[in-house]
Amino acid sequence: MSNLLAIDTIYLEPAVAAYPLGREILERFGPARRIEVASHWNIPELHGNAGSVEDWVRIKRSTLVLGVKKGLASRPNGRSAHFIAPSSSNGCAMAxxxxxxxxxxxxxxxxxxxxxxxxxxxxxxxxxxxQGPLPAPDQIDDRHWVYDLGENGDLSVDAMASGGVRDLVGLFRGIPNAKASFATKFVNPDLLAYRPEGKTRIRFSLMPERIARVVDVRTSPMPERIAAIDAFVAAGYEVHVNFSPVILYEGWEEDWRALFRALEAGIGPAAKAQLKAEIIFLTHNAALHEVNLRWHPKAEALLWRPDIQETKRSEGGMENLRYRTGWKGRWLSRFKALLAEELPYCGVRYAF
Incomplete structure (x- = not known):
């Protein structure tokens, strides 16, 4: 197991050991200290504990929470997927x-x-x-209803701790009208043995390497992600890329041009023939900005740009910052033109 996880503490709901997967995970991390909690959402040492920000990365490496998913509804999406599936995880070991x-x-x-x-x-x-059959091809898929499995985590990392990801990939082999999808920033070669048979779409998130070294903390390096694409296509995955998040700074276009050229050089004909992309410009958050200043202020020099951002209140009442509307449209057009110039075979499924 990579140094991404070194679990020494497990918080678990009382019912966890009654499930085969729960027992499998507990056995996998047998020496870890176990702390029973009433709810995975109510752990004072973790949630809302401002003092833990200084231990941000240590907690991600050493702590695991196990619970039982209560809400099992699939929610309409219409952007990256048709539906957001009930999640098998929440949170991440990356930072x-x-x-x-x-x-x-x-x-x-x-x-x-x-x-x-x-x-x-x-x-x-x-x-x-x-749902029945997909009525007609759309921006999400040509044939299948697509269910996003990883809205709140990274399933490639989850698979290091649990067989649950393997089981979900296997599930979609048997659902004739549906396909799984998840984005990842971590290359886990174990997934190559899961036999997706074309029914799971994995989306490798990509950004310029020198920016990723600042903001993509504890993730797989960009060359490693690009180098993995051919292997995942050969293993039966549909492999797309997420150009996400697009962060604006002096020189961003040339950095993205270099990334597109690295992608062009790094993948073969089979990958290129099925490659599509999502483009997602950065959305930041005022509260997260305050947290980051306490553990990773260097990142905030890139992420917090009130001079080119505007505030937008989220549906949950949070203060989010997005690039200013009129400017963002122009920047997005420039990004898409650059992509079309460098990777003309890479269609854009979704841009925001």
Whole structure:
């Protein structure tokens, strides 16, 4: 196991050991200290504990939370996927400075794994059965309803701690009208043995390497992500890329041009023939900005740009910062033109 995880403490809900996956995870991390909690959402040492920000990375490496997923509904999406599936996890061992999950979970958000993946899988299968065939090709997919499995975490990292990801990939092999999808910033070669048979789309997130070294903390290096694409295509995955987040700074266009050229040189004909992209410009958050200043202020020099950003209140009442509307449209047009020039075969599924 890589040094991304060195679990020494597990917080768990009382019911966890009643599930086969729960027992599998507990056995995998047998020496770890176990602390029983009433709810995976209510752990004072982790959630809302301002003092833990100084231990941000240590907590991500050493702490695991296990719970039982209560809500099993699939929600409409219409952007990256048709539906957001009930999540099998929440939080992450990586520490990207712009990640939105800490906004909801407090100052520390290590991986929370849900052990009732069989119930999650049954709920997804029932929902897909109720959809019937995809009426017509759309921006999301040509043939299948697409379910995003990784809204609040990174399944490539989750797979280091649990067999639940393997089971979900296997689930979609048997759902004729649906496909799984998740984004990742971590190359986990174990996934190559999962036999997706074209029914799981993995989206490798990419950005210029020199910026990633500042904001993509504890992730796989960009050359490693690009180098993995051919292997994942050969293993039966549909592989797309997320150009995300696009962060604006002096010289951003030339850095992205270099990334596009590295991608062109780094993948073969089979990958290029099926390659599509999402483009997502940065959204930041005022509360996360304050947290980051206490553990990673260097990142904030890139992320916090009130001179070119505007405030927008989120549906949850949070103060988010996005690039100013009129300017963002022009920058997005420039980005898409640059992509078309360098990678003309890479269609854009979604841009925001």
């Amino acid at each position: 990207c400075a712009y990640c939105y999950v800490p906004r909801r979970k407090g100052y520390a958000n290590p991986i929370t794994l849900f052990v009732n993946t069989e119930a999650i899988g049954r709920a997804i299968a029932r929902h897909a059965a109720g």
